[in-house]
Amino acid sequence: MRLLSIFICFIILNVYSLYSQELEKSGFIVHQKFDSILQLEDFDSLDRALKESESYYQKLPSNWKTQVRKTSYHKNQMLNSLKILKKFFEKKIQSLEKSNFKIRFYF
Numbered sequence: 001m002r003l004l005s006i007f008i009c010f011i012i013l014n015v016y017s018l019y020s021q022e023l024e025k026s027g028f029i030v031h032q033k034f035d036s037i038l039q040l041e042d043f044d045s046l047d048r049a050l051k052e053s054e055s056y057y058q059k060l061p062s063n064w065k066t067q068v069r070k071t072s073y074h075k076n077q078m079l080n081s082l083k084i085l086k087k088f089f090e091k092k093i094q095s096l097e098k099s100n101f102k103i104r105f106y107f
Contacts, residue, residue, distance in 0.1 A: 043089060043092075043093050046089060047086075047089070050082055050085065050086050050089075053082055054079060054082050054083075057075055057078050057079050057082070058079070060075050061075075062075065066078070
């Protein structure tokens with residue numbers, strides 16, 4: 001019984017001390033909003049890298065394949081995935097340009 005009462009007191013004191021500390025000190029991490037990793041200036045170099053990758057895959061022989069783990073990919077699959085990635089980033093550029101325009105317009 002004595003051990004149980006000591007255990008209960010220990011739990012109550014720890015819970016109380018947890019609430020008495022600030023959230024940062026108690027182990028919680030404050031969430032900070034970060035800007036987008038990709039800025040508009042970065043898209044030029046990304047676009048150039050995608051074009052170079054695309055030209056590399058186009059120069060490969062038509063029967064070229066690569067294998068990642070147990071899955072093999074054909075040259076055309078790699079080219080299609082690059083095109084999809086390029087379309088995704090083009091949409092991202094448009095949304096960033098719109099948001100930058102809105103920011104400039106309002107401020």
